[in-house]
Amino acid sequence: MPPEHAVGRYHHGDLRNALIEGAGRVLLEKGTCGFSLREVAKVAGVSHAAPYRHFRDKAALLQALRQAGFEQLGLAIRTAADGKPHNPEQKLIEASVAYVHFAVQNPEITRLMFGGTVELQENDVRPDVSVTAYESLLDIIQEGVEQGSFRQRPPQELALVAWTSMHGLAMLAVAGLLAVEANDERVLDELVRAVARNVIYGIVK
Amino acid sequence: MPPEHAVGRYHHGDLRNALIEGAGRVLLEKGTCGFSLREVAKVAGVSHAAPYRHFRDKAALLQALRQAGFEQLGLAIRTAADGKPHNPEQKLIEASVAYVHFAVQNPEITRLMFGGTVELQENDVRPDVSVTAYESLLDIIQEGVEQGSFRQRPPQELALVAWTSMHGLAMLAVAGLLAVEANDERVLDELVRAVARNVIYGIVK
DNA sequence: ACCTGAACACCGTTCAAGT
């Protein structure tokens, strides 16, 4: 008789969530390449074959982490943009800061999300989730175009420019290729704002 | 007696270059995570222990590939910018196209270069090489600032904006997150040009 | 229904031993 809220011995309670949680920890300390299903199983206190009852394979478990990451990032962007009553320009800047923040604070998840290492299985993947960041930007841009502060161009085009630039900054920061000390949050924030302002106001005179 | 231009049997000729060459092929078909030293050895026709005479470990071999990638990319950018006698704006656009082209045509190398998977060993790595792309852009920007067509801002700031945006575009393309069919070169080129133009001319009216 | 243990074909790395 198994129930009674996670009984004395292992039949487990609910593995699956324990696996996802453990996978997050393993990913954090080993990185995407060093990530091992056997270690996740050990962390969760089950045999190395047990995870296969809950995930088709290693890639499926990583996908779960990836999806969660996309949702977190989307939320972070929207929260930043809706924070205070800004004009579209300021919203765009705050969204950029949030984007880069997420990346720098979750480098391994970010690599997993955008590295293309995990093959996006055609099956049960909703690719629109991965594009949530872009869509949040699109909303801001649309507002700016409508109220006339942005150029009269297709919003998708402008949103791509904004996405592209904050994504590049995030990726360079994660890769450690920015001259800035990435751990100094103040300096990084100012860098992000400077880049975003330049994107908004352009490079030419 | 070993010499006489790579004699009959294996003492090898010059392994090391054979390893680098084989490693490129293995990386191409297996990706950074699937990349295995034992397979490289097999491809080169030697025992799985032989590579250790020439590279400290697996990471060192990958580093060699990474360095080569940075040099290739830098060259591609400079070639594109110097191609025809452009003004700085056009140079920037052509450099962007070259950057994204390199990424899309060498996705695994690009991931290796910018993924941060290989720990940059403090030792014999010249990190400036990795930044060659940025410096090529800096040259173009400097020219634009001096002749007065770009804004009167620190060239490093403007170059970071340009780098950031083309890098982001390249990374999104490699990750397969652009709505565009990445194999349609024409469409991708136009997308790159559109983004670069927007960066140059800004988003606001 | 959920988990285990053994098994298979792979890894990276080291080290004595061969030429």
Added chain:
DNA sequence: ACCTGAACACCGTTCAAGT
């Protein structure tokens, strides 16, 4: 000086067998 083969501690995945 350069390479091999065996050995060790790891992998992912499968499958019969246990509760």
